[in-house]
Amino acid sequence: MFRTYLKVAWRNLKVNRLFSVINILGLSIGLAVTLTLFIYIRHEQSFDTMYPNIDNIQRVLLHTDGDNGQEIWATVPPSLGPTMMTDVANVKYAARTLKNDFGGTASLRVLQQNFTENNLFWVDAELLHIFDIPFIKGQAKGALDRPNTAVLSETTAKKYFGTTDPIGKTFTVDGRYELEVTGVYKDFAKNSTLDCNIMASGITTGFFKKRSWNNASFETYCLLKPNTDLASTELQLQEMLNKNMEKENQWYTFSLQAMKDVHLFSSGYDNAYASRIGDIKEVRNLIYLALLILLIACINYMNLTTARSQKRAKEVGISKTLGSSSSSLIIRFYMETGLVTLISLVIGVLLTSAAMPIFNAIMGQDLSTDLLLNFEFLISLLAIWLVVTLISGLYPALYLSRFKPVIVLKSSVVQSKGNVFIRKGLVVFQFAASVVLIVGVLMISEQMDFIRNQKLGFDAENVVAISINGIKGTDKKDALVSELKGLGNVSSVSLTQGFPGMEVSGRSLSRNEDDKESLNIQTNVTDASVIDVLQLKLLAGRSLPIFKQEKDTLIEVVLNKKAVDYLGYTPDEAIGKTIFISVPNTIVGVVDDFNFASLHEPIGAYAFHNNTGERKSFALVRYKIAASSTTINELETIFKNVAPNTAFEYSFLDNNLEKLYARERRAAKVGFVFSMLAIFIACLGLFGLAAFVGEQRKKEIGIRKVLGASIMGITQMLSKDFVKLVFIAMLIAFPVAYWLMNKWLSNFAFHVDMSYSVFIIAGISALVIALFTISFQSVKAALSNPVKSLRTD
Template identity: 60%
Template sequence: MIKNHLKIAWRSLKANRLLSLINIFGLSIGLTIAIVLFLFITYERSYDKMYASAESIYRVLVNTDESYDNQVLTTAPAALSPALKSDVPDIEYAARMLKHGFGETAFIKVDEDNFLEKELYWCDPELFEIFDIQFVKGNPADAIRRPNTVVLSESTAEKYFGAADPMGKTITVDNDQQLEVTGIYEDFPANSTMHCNAIASFSSTFAAKNPSWGNSSFETYIKLKENVSQETTEIQLQSVLDKNVDAEGQWFTFSLQPLKKIHLYSADFVNSYSSRIGDIEEIKNLSFLALLILLIACVNYMNLMTAKSEKRSKDVGINKTLGASSKNLTFRFYAETGLITFISLAIGIVLSMVAIPFFNKVTGQNLNSSLLFSAELLIPLAVFWIFTTLVAGSYPAFYLSRFSPKAALASSLKTGGKVINIRKGLVVLQFAASVILIVAVVVIYQQLQFIQNQKLGYDPENTVAISTMGISGNEKKDALVQELKSLVNVSEVAMAQGFPGISVSGRMVFKNENDEGGMQIRTNRADAEVLDLLQLNLLAGKTLPKVKQEGDTLVNVVLNKKAIDYLGYSPEEAIGKKALIGGFGNNAYIAGVVDDFNFESLHRPIGGYAFHNAKTESKSFALVRFNNASLPDMMQRLETVFTNVVPDSAFEYVFLDKNLEQLYAQERKTALIGVIFCGLAILVACLGLFGLAAFTAERRKKEIGVRKVLGATVLGITQMLSKDFVKLVLLALVIAFPIAFWLMNDWLQDFAYRIEIGWEVFILAGIAALAIALLTVSFQAVKAALANPVKSLRTE
């Protein structure tokens, strides 16, 4: 019976080649996207599952109060881990991680070779008790228990030492600290949130000697004992906080984040060390889009199959007259659908293999096409096939199989308004979804253009930040600055702790001694030239002093207008006033006021900012502004100067404008993915519309022949065949516009600076949808109108 159904299904496919090809191609696209997205979701959800104790591992989060904008920090105070070990018996192990330089690149020297290392971490030895990191050489129990020891990943050890055995050898960090190599471990898997290239002993750091509760800069992981709940432990964390920090100083609380949720549920958190952070919202959005396109493809199938009902009616009538039951016919039509979807699935797998490298390039993922043939994918692919078969074949199977023999064998089967309305409703659904995607792509593009053209309050063009983390001693830094200033086309040079677009120190500024709240402010230790270099607008006062005498405890600050507004001064009134900023010992005075500038992503509103000359932080960058010049030549000369002054350090730099672009990489990726999905959705919808138009033209060919004989023009016939479809697209616009407005307005709420969705977006989307529909339908309409009426009027 099944074999017979398949034979009939194959004959039906060959008898209706055009519609079969449209169905197969549309379903193939939908299934390809579904397969790739399933691989992506599976991969994203596989993060950190390789660790044996993953269910018991948590990261400590710091939840700040209103003075810190209720941010959630992934880093905790250095004093927390020792307190947990001694005061919380339910915690088996606790370990701190400090990314080198609070996220800065480390300069590594091995013999005479220099290297840049972005993934050097200083960790407690208990880290290896929490995470079962596989060691190739050395003993994880005591590898970093001593100060000045380090373990390297296999690839890093090979990079530093080549084929030589690195055990017992020394690497020098930032030309300052020597570390002995005491172990080699396997590289972290690609789906591990942690991805350390080098792990050094935490006891070697400043924080190990005097751990503080005030500086929240250390990722802290814990492993709970068996049968201990997360909720109970969080209560104990609060008890530890109450024991060690006065109520007045508690600007934060603690919570725990399960290891398995770190990758997908940390996108909105601050200070995360890992660059492998996903976003559950991205997965939801991509899944929705994939299902939408798959649904459109299934709708195509249902639409074209019901459209063919009149041609299939006699076949159904004869089979029913000969004794075939509705159930038997239902299975027959499902067999036809199953065959089409199976062929589509096979093509979809082949297309997925082609699409995966492109998907990896767009999204930055590491999907492997070999996963398509893994055991984990066989069952889901079978489910895909069954689900698509059931969805796509449901209406044709049940609708066609219910025809009565008498009605089916009538000379002209009256399908009735119900079926026609269903078909029209499916077309409306397809184009409503397509229009929503068009609006979304246009809005995302406009927002990105708005961000790109937004005045930032400073000029990042032609400015490069050269890292000086590997330079020890102020003499070499001063020499570097003087040499850089002497270069042709260099207009300004300034040493600074950081620059707009990267994080600098966070402090609190207070109106007076009685101000219990305060305002969070970012502070950046910098040279006097920094204002001119960034081309900031000085509203009052002057820049920082160029020279600070040895032993001078006075701290000069230049505040932005946001901070001055909080203090209640006008820019002119603020000059010379004391600024109560935490960590400056009540000795800070306002030297100048600059206009507000966007030192963070435009996702966030402008906050308080201060340039200062306190010796509380090091100046990690030499900022260089240059005039119009050949960029390769300019960079070559900068590198030559750097190498001459600091021969024992590597040259690392970043352009300020390129760094800013990275802040919106996710939005650009979203826009690109949106364009791709939008195009595919429209393509699949047009395939269905094309097939439906072809069938309509075929169904009305005798009517068209009669009209042509009576003098109808090609244009008139084309308009007649097109107008019904245009009406459906117009209805789709009415449905899609409010939905699209609501969705995109909600997306824009994530930006502090955003566009207003204008009427022109909807006009553009409407014109695009109508144009696409007209082009699709008109092709078949014109073809039908140009046909020879003699052939059209022949009797069957």
């Protein structure tokens, strides 16, 4: 029986080639999208699962009141880690991590060669035990117990030392620390939140020796004892804080985040050092999008199968007359659906393998199709096949198996109003979904254009940032500035801690030391030239002094207008006033507000200061005209002459700002590609329905042509019903799209307004696409020979 059903299903597919190809193509694309996203989602969900202690590893988070409500930081004070080890009974180990220069690039001197390293972390030795990191050379125990020691990843060891055994060798970091290599560990997996290339002993630096409860710059992980109650542990953290800090001075609280949640549930947290941070919202949106595309493909099958019910009616009637039961017919129709979905699934797997490089390029990933070969995926394929077969074949199988032989054998008309209504409803759903996707793509594109053209309050073009971490001494830094200014294409140079688009030092601004109220403020140690380099608008006063003695304890500051407004001064009134930012500061200038952070956030308070106790990490160089390779070569030559033992690394300021919106640009690309696929699949279904309608009404078309109807008139007649459905789809789609995109735009403090033009363009696009799809079949039917159509039964 099974073999017979299979043969009948195969014959039906061969007889109706056009509809079979449309169904298989639509389902194949839908399944390919689903499988591709399945691989991506499984990768995102697999983060950190390789660590044996994953169930007991927690990251400590800091909660504080920010200018725009509650903020969550991934970094905590330096005292927390060591104190947890002694004061919190549930904690077995605790370890701090601090990315070099608070997230900056390290300059390395290895075997008389210069290198730059983006992933050097200073860590507590306990980190190796918390994550049970496997070693290839040396051993974890004792590897980082001494100051001036470091362990390297396998790839990093080969990069810097080649085939030479690195154990016992030394290298220099930023011209300040000479570290001995005590071990080589296995590279962290691609799905690991930790991505250290070098882990250096934290006790080498003064930062790890400080016992401060105010500065919050350390990511801290802890390993809890088995079967520990999290609520009681968090309570112990609060008790520990109360013991070490006066209640009135506590500007934060702590909580614990499970390691298995760190990757997907940390996108909104501040100050995280990890570069591999996912977003559960993005994952969920991609799941919804994949299911939507697959559903549209399934709807195509249901529509085309039920639309061809007239041709299948007599088959059903004869089968029932000869004794077939409804259940056997349901099995037969499901067999046909299963064969279509199986063929589509095979093609979908092949399309997935072919499309994976494109998907990786769009998403910035390095995913492999190896997952297609493992047992879990094969089980998932079976589940997908069963689900798609069930969804696609449910309505056709039930509908066709209910035909009564007495009725269908007497008449060729079996179209019920319910069937037509459902089919039209499904077409409306397909195009409503397509219109929503078109609106979404257009709005994301508009917002990205807005970001690109938004006036930020400073000029990021023609500015290059050169890392100077490896240069020791103010004399050499001053010499570098002097040499750079001598270049003909350079207009100004400033040494700074950081620049707009990157985190600098977060502090609190108060009117005086006794003021209990404060405002969060970003502080950036720099010099007098920063206003010229960034081309900030000076509202009052002057820039920082050009010269400042190292022993000069007076700290001068240039505030932005947001900070001055908080203090209650006008820009002119603020000049000369003393304020409190950790220590007393004297206001010497006020600049207009500028977007120093992402446009997701409103403009906050910002201060440029000249505290000689803090380090400057970058030389910002402004060009008179756009930088060329020749100019960069000139910069490198000067840099190497001044600092021959330091690696030259640079980046363009406008490129750094672009990185702030990488997630949105990725969403725009993914949305565009998937929207086009969804629309294409919907058009396939519309194409098939138009072909069926033309075939169904061929006698009517023949009679009309004999009576003098024009090709244009017949085309309009066949198209108008479909056009009505597209208009209904627009009426449903527009409110849904408006709500969804308003919700998305609310994530930006600065954004475009929803425009009617977007909906008009989306509506016209959907209408033109539908008309183009329908017209091809309509014109074909109108051009057919009426003699042939009238001679058929």
